[in-house]
Amino acid sequence: MDRIKITGGVPLNGTIPISGAKNAALPLMIASLLTKDTLTLENVPRLSDVRMLKRILGNHGVDITVAGKRAGENGEAGEVVRLCATAIVDLVAPYDLVSQMRASFWVVGPLLARMGEAKVSLPGGCAIGTRPVDLLIMALEALGAHIRIEAGYVIAKAPPGGLRGGVIDFPKVTVGGTHTAMMAAVLAKGRTRILNAAREPEVGDLAHCLVKMGAEISGIGTATLDITGVPVLHGATHRVLPDRIEAGTYAFAAAMAGGDVTLEGVEAHLLQAALDKLTAAGAEVTPLNNGIRIRRDGAGIRAVDVTTGAFPGFPTDLQAQFMALMTRAEGTSQITETIFENRFMHVQELARFGAKIRLDGDSAIVEGTPVLNGAPVMATDLRASVSLVIAALAAEGETLINRVYHLDRGFEQLEAKLARCGAQIERIRG
Secondary structure (H helix, E strand, O other): OOOEEEEEOOOEEEEEEOOOHHHHHHHHHHHHOOOOOEEEEEOOOHHHHHHHHHHHHHHHHOOEEEEEEOOOOOOOOOEEEEEEOOOOOEEEEEEHHHOOOOHHHHHHHHHHHHOOOOEEEEOOOOOOOOOHHHHHHHHHOOOOOOEEEOOOOOOOOEEOOEEEEEEEEOOOHHHHHHHHHHHOOOOEEEEEEEEEEOOHHHHHHHHHHHHHHOOOEEEEOOOOOEEEOOOOOOOOEEEEOOHHHHHHHHHHHHHOOOEEEEEEEEOOHHHHHHHHHHHHHHEEEEEEOEEEEEEEEEOOEEEEEEEEOOOOOOHHHHHHHHHHHHEEEEEEEEEEEOOOOOOOOOHHHOOOOEEEEEOOOOHHHHOOOOOEEEOOOEOOOHHHHHHHHHHHHHHHEEEEEEEHHHHOOOOOOHHHHHHOOOOOEEEEEO
């Protein structure tokens, strides 16, 4: 099993290209099930989750080709992926595939909309809370679907004549529910209104792609989406938006290690809440024409409180990384998690560096310490794993991070991107 070794205490200086967003690429790939034509996606990140979804879609009959691949020694990467679902050959998404990646459950929406039925295993994925599928099922039922759960599978059937438009009023914001509802509604007969829709940029990216495919959607970027169903969708070409979580992660890493780093290919407004907290912590943040510049000289890091929230709030997917930054802050910070109930598993691993963190319900109280020490640590989920990288970059001595397959699910060419900025980091194979 691969491990990553980091020798800390080296400032970061240079440019890091930001990849396409994993959280946008996955639903965009799933949208290929909605049409017989080819959907071409540019700037698709080279990640293990993307590879797994290719397998899942291939199981349904999607023909997938890759062009324009480049993965250079400078950490640059990206794929042009062409997906063509001329014929859906299997309406079952089996447990052995869906259990490995939660987002794959979203295939239930397109399969139901286009084929009238689907049988999809209940999902798996990172152990950061239960993340039930109740809201996704509620959304499909609002469009007339008949759904039952048997032996760990969701079995869904559309009424005679197909799905029909309706009102979907989510009791709480759900990104997965909004993705699923949109992909089902675009082929439903009549008008659908989605209330309390997720406003995350990745949701908007999917909506814009669906519009290119012929869908009729208004209200994109707001909490109310109006969708008028169309009989068929056609092919399109769409570029995946930049990964704001990757950008925020490297921004926090630059602030933690010190130095001067330009994040290339990302727009500040995609992660403004996180950048505001970074500025408050003492880093210099400068928006550029094609990126963001992060600088921190010898000045210390200031303690800042954070509460996660739905977009445009502070992203839950950056909570662990910000906590790592706060472990070396001057003073005490409080980090409150409102999205997932089990997203503090990184705390015990950060403590191995010498971090002082106390849990109090849905909050973590972080007392900053001037020195962290390298240690052997173990990744527990995707975002928690990269928080250990951030801590290791500033820790004295050597850190060995185990179970880094979590990192490979969401960070493309991480070692190369950090190494090009001077980090002493290497992957140990085996």
